[in-house]
Amino acid sequence: MSAPGHALGQPWSSGATRTPDGALSVAGIDLRALAAEHGTPAYVLDEADFRSRARAYREAFEHAFAGIGTGVDVYYAGKAFLSVAVARWAHEEGLRVDTATGGELAVALRAGLSGADIGLHGNNKSDAEIDRALAAGVGRIIVDSLGEVERVAAAVRARGGEPAPVMVRVTTGVHAGGHEYISTAHEDQKFGLSMAEPDDGSLSPALTALRAVVDRPELRLLGIHSHIGSQILDPSGFEVAAHKVMGLRAALLSQTGVLVPEVDLGGGFGIAYLPEDVPLDPARVADDLASAVARACAALGTPLPRISIEPGRAIVGPTTLTLYTVGTVKDVTVDGEQPFTRRYVSVDGGMSDNLRPALYGAAYHADLASRTGDAAPVLARVVGKHCESGDIVVHEVRLPGDVRPGDLLAVPATGAYGRSMASNYNHVPRPPVVAVRDGSSRVIVRRETEDDLLALDQG
Numbered sequence: 374m375s376a377p378g379h380a381l382g383q384p385w386s387s388g389a390t391r392t393p394d395g396a397l398s399v400a401g402i403d404l405r406a407l408a409a410e411h412g413t414p415a416y417v418l419d420e421a422d423f424r425s426r427a428r429a430y431r432e433a434f435e436h437a438f439a440g441i442g443t444g445v446d447v448y449y450a451g452k453a454f455l456s457v458a459v460a461r462w463a464h465e466e467g468l469r470v471d472t473a474t475g476g477e478l479a480v481a482l483r484a485g486l487s488g489a490d491i492g493l494h495g496n497n498k499s500d501a502e503i504d505r506a507l508a509a510g511v512g513r514i515i516v517d518s519l520g521e522v523e524r525v526a527a528a529v530r531a532r533g534g535e536p537a538p539v540m541v542r543v544t545t546g547v548h549a550g551g552h553e554y555i556s557t558a559h560e561d562q563k564f565g566l567s568m569a570e571p572d573d574g575s576l577s578p579a580l581t582a583l584r585a586v587v588d589r590p591e592l593r594l595l596g597i598h599s600h601i602g603s604q605i606l607d608p609s610g611f612e613v614a615a616h617k618v619m620g621l622r623a624a625l626l627s628q629t630g631v632l633v634p635e636v637d638l639g640g641g642f643g644i645a646y647l648p649e650d651v652p653l654d655p656a657r658v659a660d661d662l663a664s665a666v667a668r669a670c671a672a673l674g675t676p677l678p679r680i681s682i683e684p685g686r687a688i689v690g691p692t693t694l695t696l697y698t699v700g701t702v703k704d705v706t707v708d709g710e711q712p713f714t715r716r717y718v719s720v721d722g723g724m725s726d727n728l729r730p731a732l733y734g735a736a737y738h739a740d741l742a743s744r745t746g747d748a749a750p751v752l753a754r755v756v757g758k759h760c761e762s763g764d765i766v767v768h769e770v771r772l773p774g775d776v777r778p779g780d781l782l783a784v785p786a787t788g789a790y791g792r793s794m795a796s797n798y799n800h801v802p803r804p805p806v807v808a809v810r811d812g813s814s815r816v817i818v819r820r821e822t823e824d825d826l827l828a829l830d831q832g
């Protein structure tokens with residue numbers, strides 16, 4: 374255990390402190406000791422922070438929706454980061470797990486979750502994935518196309534047994550989120566079934582699919598699903614989407630007499646990546662959403678549905694920092710009307726462990742982890758070791774002017790879509806995930822080795 378220090382605050386996890394001798398520690402573990410034991414780069418995951426964020430979302434939503442008279446299920450969206458350990462923690466904190474592929478489903482099952490506590494998403498599920506989900510008895514399959522309604526029905530027919538619980542993913546037309554690639558409810562993208570009615574007066578794709586599910590004896594219509602995007606910092610989009618989905622539910626009721634029991638409002642709750650960012654507050658979003666749902670149902674005269682949500686980033690994103698070792702340090706003069714010097718600080722990872730800056734232009738923060746700097750701060754760009762000039766970890770950050778090879782550097786808020794989107798570009802082994810809790814560390818995903826990489830090579 375390192376000496377206690379002062380808490381760092383966002384965007385660091387709640388257990389991150391700077392100790393009196395200047396090093397960073399998380400959950401009582403000095404990051405210098407952690408680097409010595411586990412090497413760098415490494416993802417360092419604060420378990421207590423993960424658990425408290427999972428609880429905060431569950432309790433906030435349970436409380437808000439109990440207030441209007443209905444229940445809530447919170448599904449942890451495993452795409453953000455999934456391992457056996459985190460699936461178990463999520464489950465222990467009263468969450469279910471949302472999976473998007475057969476691989477994620479396999480992890481949730483390996484963690485010991487029962488099928489009933491797992492959902493399966495995916496815009497292009499294979500027959501094998503559908504079959505595996507049915508065999509596991511998943512609590513819900515979220516269908517994403519009309520063709521998939523038929524394929525799930527056929528799979529149930531072939532297997533025999535109970536009708537499969539199905540949700541239909543719809544697109545509400547609400548455009549929300551940080552980047553075009555992570556915004557998912559506008560029309561011109563691959564997810565979901567549009568609620569927009571065609572000009573010829575025929576049914577919308579969403580209503581067509583809902584009615585197709587109702588008509589199939591092999592399927593049980595469990596709910597309507599709407600996910601509007603990711604890293605959303607303005608909650609108003611959720612409310613608009615909730616209104617639209619309640620309208621769709623009422624339309625189905627009046628056309629068919631079928632009342633959809635559940636509505637999933639998706640994930641997408643935004644977090645702080647930089648010290649100045651204002652993350653979404655779970656209690657505030659939960660209250661706003663509960664009153665939006667209550668208002669919509671009252672206006673439509675429909676009973677309240679049971680609600681579910683699927684946060685991923687908001688649970689795991691802030692829990693983790695990536696710990697790197699600084700290598701090459703270079704000053705580059707940037708020409709222009711007012712030339713300036715930018716310090717390029719290279720670390721021992723890069724776009725293979727965090728693709729988000731290169732893919733979305735995502736901003737991150739960084740600080741020295743092995744000491745505090747003595748020199749005045751300089752404008753720095755943290756870059757990786759890959760063969761791309763776009764291999765940027767932090768576009769712009771002020772680092773102590775004496776940053777030098779051998780320093781440890783920590784980048785906070787890398788828990789979501791970091792390890793889960795990591796690659797082996799340039800044959801770089803992927804870093805381990807080291808969970809820290811109460812002064813001890815445990816590897817929950819081990820570092821890849823060169824042998825792991827070569828094991829796939831058939832010569």
Ligand SMILES: Cc1ncc(COP(=O)(O)O)c(C=O)c1O
Pocket residue numbers: 450452453471494557600602603604639640641642683684685686687789
């Ligand atoms: C259907 C669905 N649910 C949940 C999520 C999780 O999103 P986030 O990690 O932003 O909460 C996503 C990803 O955007 C998604 O596509």
Ligand SMILES: N[C@@H](CCCC[NH3+])C(=O)O
Pocket residue numbers: 452555557603604729789790794
């Ligand atoms: N991978 C994206 C989020 C995708 C959300 C999944 N639908 C990100 O890093 O922000």
